[in-house]
Amino acid sequence: MTDSKKIGVTELVLRDAHQSLLATRFRYSDMESALKDLDSVGFWSVESWGGAIFDSCIRYLGEDPWERIRKIKSMMPNTPQQMLLRGQNLLGYKHYSDDVVNKFVECSKKNGVDVFRVFDALNDTRNMHQALQAVIGVEGHAQGTISYTTSPVHTIDLWVDLAKRIQDMGAQSLAIKDMAGLLKPYVAFELVSKLKDELEIPVHLHCHATTGFSVATGVKAIEAGLDVIDTSISSMSMTYGHTPTETMISILDGTNRETDLNLEKLKPIAEHFQSVRKKYKKFEGSLRGVDARIISSQVPGGMLTNLENQLKAQDSIDKFDNVIKEIPKVRKELGYIPLVTPTSQIVGTQSVINILSGSRYSTITNEVKSLLKGEYGETPASVDKNLQQQAIGDSAVITCRPADLLNDDFQSAKEDFEKAMTENNLMSESSDENILIYTMFPEIGVNFLANIDNPDYFEAEPLEIHELTDSAYLVTVDDKEYSVTLKADNSVVINDGSQINETKSDAKVEAGLGTIIEAPLGGNIFRTIASEGDSVEADATVLILEAMKMETEIKAPSAGIIAKIFVKPGDTVKPGNPLFEIQS
Ligand code: CO
Numbered sequence: 001m002t003d004s005k006k007i008g009v010t011e012l013v014l015r016d017a018h019q020s021l022l023a024t025r026f027r028y029s030d031m032e033s034a035l036k037d038l039d040s041v042g043f044w045s046v047e048s049w050g051g052a053i054f055d056s057c058i059r060y061l062g063e064d065p066w067e068r069i070r071k072i073k074s075m076m077p078n079t080p081q082q083m084l085l086r087g088q089n090l091l092g093y094k095h096y097s098d099d100v101v102n103k104f105v106e107c108s109k110k111n112g113v114d115v116f117r118v119f120d121a122l123n124d125t126r127n128m129h130q131a132l133q134a135v136i137g138v139e140g141h142a143q144g145t146i147s148y149t150t151s152p153v154h155t156i157d158l159w160v161d162l163a164k165r166i167q168d169m170g171a172q173s174l175a176i177k178d179m180a181g182l183l184k185p186y187v188a189f190e191l192v193s194k195l196k197d198e199l200e201i202p203v204h205l206h207c208h209a210t211t212g213f214s215v216a217t218g219v220k221a222i223e224a225g226l227d228v229i230d231t232s233i234s235s236m237s238m239t240y241g242h243t244p245t246e247t248m249i250s251i252l253d254g255t256n257r258e259t260d261l262n263l264e265k266l267k268p269i270a271e272h273f274q275s276v277r278k279k280y281k282k283f284e285g286s287l288r289g290v291d292a293r294i295i296s297s298q299v300p301g302g303m304l305t306n307l308e309n310q311l312k313a314q315d316s317i318d319k320f321d322n323v324i325k326e327i328p329k330v331r332k333e334l335g336y337i338p339l340v341t342p343t344s345q346i347v348g349t350q351s352v353i354n355i356l357s358g359s360r361y362s363t364i365t366n367e368v369k370s371l372l373k374g375e376y377g378e379t380p381a382s383v384d385k386n387l388q389q390q391a392i393g394d395s396a397v398i399t400c401r402p403a404d405l406l407n408d409d410f411q412s413a414k415e416d417f418e419k420a421m422t423e424n425n426l427m428s429e430s431s432d433e434n435i436l437i438y439t440m441f442p443e444i445g446v447n448f449l450a451n452i453d454n455p456d457y458f459e460a461e462p463l464e465i466h467e468l469t470d471s472a473y474l475v476t477v478d479d480k481e482y483s484v485t486l487k488a489d490n491s492v493v494i495n496d497g498s499q500i501n502e503t504k505s506d507a508k509v510e511a512g513l514g515t516i517i518e519a520p521l522g523g524n525i526f527r528t529i530a531s532e533g534d535s536v537e538a539d540a541t542v543l544i545l546e547a548m549k550m551e552t553e554i555k556a557p558s559a560g561i562i563a564k565i566f567v568k569p570g571d572t573v574k575p576g577n578p579l580f581e582i583q584s
Helices: 013-021 034-040 053-061 067-077 099-112 127-138 156-168 185-198 214-223 245-252 262-282 295-296 301-313 316-331 343-356 366-372 385-392 410-423 433-438 442-450
Strands: 008-011 045-050 081-085 115-118 141-147 172-180 203-207 228-231 464-467 474-478 478-486 492-494 516-519 522-529 541-547 552-553 562-566 578-583
Touching: 008 245, 013 045, 013 053, 013 081, 013 262, 034 262, 045 053, 045 067, 045 115, 053 067, 067 099, 081 099, 099 127, 099 410, 099 433, 115 127, 127 141, 141 156, 141 522, 156 172, 156 185, 172 214, 185 203, 185 214, 203 214, 214 245, 214 522, 228 245, 245 262, 295 316, 301 316, 301 343, 316 343, 316 366, 316 410, 343 366, 366 385, 366 552, 385 410, 385 516, 410 433, 410 442, 433 442, 492 578, 541 562, 541 578
Parallel strands: 008 045, 008 228, 045 081, 081 115, 115 141, 141 172, 172 203, 203 228
Antiparallel strands: 464 474, 474 478, 478 492, 516 578, 522 541, 541 552, 562 578
């Protein structure tokens, strides 16, 4: 061992653990009673915010994400709170102006975030620069990140060069973010050894357990001189998640790299999360142990759960293996981009469309077009030129820092917010926090602000469930207990013999004179562009479907008249559901 410094630990249970294992659904109410215990452990930091938390809070849970971090911070005065921040994308899915980035970081610091792990999905340092400067400006801890991936272009030298550039931007530490669990133990030893030789700032490691490498990778990285390791409490660890905190502490115990943490203090935390996790059973992915296919597909944990849930919702789970095989092909065509939010959704959604529609790139999402145009930044390798030509034609490709093309600022974001509030008859306060909710999530943000006092609008709180056997549960509803059995087809039988079945939509329409265009994948109708009776050109966008947080334009296959539109904004559709009829 090269170093006898104690290793620091970042606990992930409040953010990435449930993002990866339970589709980011943990409610604050199910964390609260564990916060004091978590605060007493002595973690280097607890990751509690950012990533998909903000989105999940306003989209599904009806929780104000700003209030969540304020409450966590006030309950945990002794522990630095850490967030995951997508550089110039903040927590949204596009680039924001430098002014908006500054305001977001300032608000996050003010509301309780101490450590900012800043990354960019393409590892384009130009997209991390402003966020890191903003964090330094408000005296937060600015951590730069390499999003680890493997490809013919990703060598150790490339990573070391990237890390040095991150250090040169003023980062106070460097994180290796191994979101797909692809960092092998001996590669980690080499990588961390080189980084420790070449860098002055501490090195942190974040590995997912999906491939089974994570525990060994952590140990080898620590042997090479790693400074801080990310882990998650045992009852919320492994599969799509991370190395268990207790396991790593025990492995290091008695060595010259031991931690300062006490296993006894982790017991009540593990018990708490073991108990509340049961309530979220329906969000669990199907992975048990390790899925070795991930080693070739490079699909990160969170993305796998999302794909599974999406394909289940679309009655297409039988296509799962085909989608997994499609992902590396799409990734290569898009310049070997790492798979991490938002690129994981971009590649995932396009792969789902390529498989479910039965024809590769017959529909290309707006996000794939933007990527091919250079709007996300520079890809690690060149994109497929034929695909680029097909997607964007002769449009110019952007080569400057993408955010340099933005001319909005926080003042214009404020004006847009106030206009949206007036248009929607909402009285939400024009606070920086509310403006940022709206700026990052315009449609969902308005719905959230409109329904903040209306819990019925959001997902129902999960029921208190006590497991009796593998398939039998005690469910408490309004203080009454029901014994229920979950059957293999996911239907639920209550002990009085009645059965709850998932309702299936069978909306099938007989073809009229025209051509019926069906949904290529399941999702929500985001917006209709054309109206019934409109005459449209071939390739004109008729409506926009939102699936997996991505917008997909549904186009007219030929010129004609829109005879009928079968859906309206907000409708949920499954693949094959009719969207519109066109007559030529
Ligand atoms: Co992660």
